[in-house]
Amino acid sequence: MASVSEMYDVGWEEMRDKLRKWREDNRRNSEQIVDVGEELISEHASKLGDDIWIIYEQVMIAALDCSRDDLALTCLQELRKQFPDSHRVKRLAGMRLEALERYEEANKHYDAILQDDPTNTAARKRKIAILKAQGKSTEAIRELNEYLEQFVGDQEAWHELSELYINEHDYGKAAFCLEELMMTNPHNHLYCEQYAEVKYTQGGLENMELSRKYFAQALRLNNRNMRALFGLYMSASHIASSPKVSAKVKKDNIKYAAWAATQINRAYKLAGRGTKETKYSVKAVEEMLESMQITMS
Amino acid sequence: MAEPELLLDSNIRLWVVLPIVFITFLVGVIRHYVSILLQSDKKLTLEQVSDSQVLIRSRILRENGKYIPKQSFLMRKFYFNNQEDGFFKKTKRKVVPPSPMTDPSMLTDMMKGNVTNVLPMILIGGWINWTFSGFVTTKVPFPLTLRFKPMLQQGIELLSLDASWVSSASWYFLNVFGLRSMYSLILGQDNGADQSRIMQEQMSGAAMAMPADTNKAFKAEWEALELTDHQWALESVEEDLMSRELDLDGIC
Numbered sequence: 148m149a150s151v152s153e154m155y156d157v158g159w160e161e162m163r164d165k166l167r168k169w170r171e172d173n174r175r176n177s178e179q180i181v182d183v184g185e186e187l188i189s190e191h192a193s194k195l196g197d198d199i200w201i202i203y204e205q206v207m208i209a210a211l212d213c214s215r216d217d218l219a220l221t222c223l224q225e226l227r228k229q230f231p232d233s234h235r236v237k238r239l240a241g242m243r244l245e246a247l248e249r250y251e252e253a254n255k256h257y258d259a260i261l262q263d264d265p266t267n268t269a270a271r272k273r274k275i276a277i278l279k280a281q282g283k284s285t286e287a288i289r290e291l292n293e294y295l296e297q298f299v300g301d302q303e304a305w306h307e308l309s310e311l312y313i314n315e316h317d318y319g320k321a322a323f324c325l326e327e328l329m330m331t332n333p334h335n336h337l338y339c340e341q342y343a344e345v346k347y348t349q350g351g352l353e354n355m356e357l358s359r360k361y362f363a364q365a366l367r368l369n370n371r372n373m374r375a376l377f378g379l380y381m382s383a384s385h386i387a388s389s390p391k392v393s394a395k396v397k398k399d400n401i402k403y404a405a406w407a408a409t410q411i412n413r414a415y416k417l418a419g420r421g422t423k424e425t426k427y428s429v430k431a432v433e434e435m436l437e438s439m440q441i442t443m444s
Numbered sequence: 445m446a447e448p449e450l451l452l453d454s455n456i457r458l459w460v461v462l463p464i465v466f467i468t469f470l471v472g473v474i475r476h477y478v479s480i481l482l483q484s485d486k487k488l489t490l491e492q493v494s495d496s497q498v499l500i501r502s503r504i505l506r507e508n509g510k511y512i513p514k515q516s517f518l519m520r521k522f523y524f525n526n527q528e529d530g531f532f533k534k535t536k537r538k539v540v541p542p543s544p545m546t547d548p549s550m551l552t553d554m555m556k557g558n559v560t561n562v563l564p565m566i567l568i569g570g571w572i573n574w575t576f577s578g579f580v581t582t583k584v585p586f587p588l589t590l591r592f593k594p595m596l597q598q599g600i601e602l603l604s605l606d607a608s609w610v611s612s613a614s615w616y617f618l619n620v621f622g623l624r625s626m627y628s629l630i631l632g633q634d635n636g637a638d639q640s641r642i643m644q645e646q647m648s649g650a651a652m653a654m655p656a657d658t659n660k661a662f663k664a665e666w667e668a669l670e671l672t673d674h675q676w677a678l679e680s681v682e683e684d685l686m687s688r689e690l691d692l693d694g695i696c
Contacts, residue, residue: 265490297490300497326512330504333511357513363681364511370691403682410690417692 151186159191163198170205177212180205185218200229207239211246219243234260238269250277268298275307284311302331309341318349336368340375347382352389358382359403373414380407380436408436452580460576460612468619469626471568476631479560495658498531502665510677517674525669532666569616573598576612583608 151162162183169180184206192199207222223243226236237260244253254277260270271294278287291308295301309324325342332338343361346354359382365375386392387400415432502524509517524531580600588596588607596610 266488266493297494298497299494299501323516326516327501329511330508333508360678360681363685364678366690367681367685371693376690403686406686410692413690414692 150190151182159187159194162187162191163195163202166202166205167198170201175212177209180209181213181215181218184209188222200226204235204239208242211242214246216243216247219246234264234267234270238273241270241273245273245277245280250281253277268294268301272304279311284315287311288315300331302328309345313345318345321345322349334368336365336372336375339365339368340372340378343375343378343382347378347385352386352391355382355386355389359386359400373411376407376411376414380404380411383407411436452582460579460581461615464572464576464612464616465619465623467568467572468616469623471564472620472623472627473631475560475564476627479556482556482560492658495661499661499665502532502669506669506672509672510675514674514676521669521672525666530666532662532669565620569613572616573611573613579611580605580609581612581615582610584610 152158157165166180166183166187169176184202187195187202188199188206195202203222203226207219207226210216210218210222220243223236223239226233226239230236237256241253241256241260244250244256254274257270257274260267271290275287275290275294278284278290288308288311291304291311295304295308298304305324305327309321309328312318312321312324322342322345325338325345328335328338329342339361343358343365346358346361359379362375362378362382365372366379369375383400383404387397387404392400412429412432415429419429505517505520505524509520522530577598578600580597586608590607592607593605596607596614597605598611598613600609600611
């Protein structure tokens with residue numbers, strides 16, 4: 148089995164820089180990290196200096212993802228030797244227990260950390276993750292709510308809570324969580340789009356209007372968000388076809404839907420530029436749009 | 445009136461001016477590393493962390509509330525500011541102003557601060573004064589009145605000498621303040637060798653007490669939030685969006 152450095156013809160510095168980039172981008176490409184990291188650790192450990200500890204942590208988490216328990220254990224032992232009293236290392240030990248499905252022990256581990264340092268957010272989040280892994284969604288939601296009461300500013304927690312609520316079909320509360328995220332990140336088009344989708348799913352005229360507005364906002368923030376474009380088309384057609392709206396609203400929404408349809412057609416034309424299949428795909432798009440049209444009364 | 449220009453021995457420049465600069469600089473760097481070693485861990489309580497985050501959330505609500513629907517904004521504003529049980533009205537934190545005498549951790553912090561900063565300055569200032577005494581070191585470029593003479597011309601017993609000619613002790617003090625920018629260049633911002641900043645902090649910091657801040661901060665936030673209104677940013681978003689064609693560059 149050829150080593151990574153042979154396959155891609157890279158030196159150890161490039162491998163280390165690649166790992167750093169993945170770390171900064173928070174990417175979870177665990178198999179690649181394990182391949183690159185394992186080689187870096189076994190062959191070039193002495194050259195890495197102090198970087199090696201954070202690489203151990205990164206590789207360990209990736210190894211747990213890929214079920215490479217041997218590698219994870221090695222990394223953990225090295226880290227334990229170097230930092231015997233560290234909470235960060237204890238959390239990694241807890242994660243390994245979680246990966247082995249020894250949830251009781253892992254919970255005890257995290258409780259010990261929290262007794263020592265009640266403000267440690269990492270341990271609390273791992274406990275909630277255990278509940279989620281065991282399938283106890285209601286408890287996970289309850290714990291996460293309590294966590295958020297203390298740490299209102301934790302954005303990834305809000306996002307996780309919104310996901311849990313969507314899985315439980317509690318769309319109102321999911322919308323609340325997404326609103327928190329939109330407030331803290333007003334320029335992130337993905338949150339706007341997710342919020343609009345939740346509102347669309349909730350249904351009802353008012354929610355439909357909100358959903359259309361937020362799809363439009365997502366598009367304004369990022370012109371290329373196709374999902375938002377389709378969402379705009381759907382929500383506008385939905386409102387236009389509802390019997391309870393006034394004529395003016397109906398007219399406006401038909402206009403919005405038509406505009407959205409033209410943009411969709413344009414996008415598919417541009418995407419298919421240069422290929423023979425363009426004609427066919429454009430026709431397919433038009434047919435799809437027609438079939439998606441809610442019958443207007 | 446042109447006063448007679450003194451010509452200083454160039455040996456003075458070589459053996460006095462430059463060594464003092466080096467000494468001051470090295471002492472500053474050593475002070476920086478010592479202060480890092482002696483830094484005590486700041487343990488924050490859960491309540492403090494929680495409060496600071498709540499304040500941030502309220503501020504974000506004020507600034508970015510216009511991106512969420514009006515109903516949601518009002519709901520949150522009500523949660524914070526409601527007369528009977530709004531968060532800012534209801535929570536009163538226990539206020540214990542930490543006087544240096546009663547709070548042991550603050551006392552040790554103060555002591556460490558003094559030891560690392562004031563003590564070396566006094567010691568080295570005195571040593572320089574003793575070593576490099578009895579001669580004129582340098583001339584400050586602006587004219588000074590006679591009242592500065594005893595201060596700046598410590599070891600020099602010449603009544604008729606212009607006050608602009610100063611001794612080595614004053615050159616040392618000049619260096620302490622002058623090398624501040626060098627420290628920021630080499631040790632980065634926020635370094636422990638920055639004496640004048642620390643002295644400024646000591647003077648203004650005595651008036652600040654952290655926990656009392658929380659209650660006041662809550663009150664300030666309550667007032668600010670009362671005044672905020674909801675101007676929905678999405679009023680005319682569809683019109684804005686449709687005023688021009690979408691920029692689909694790069695879609696593939």
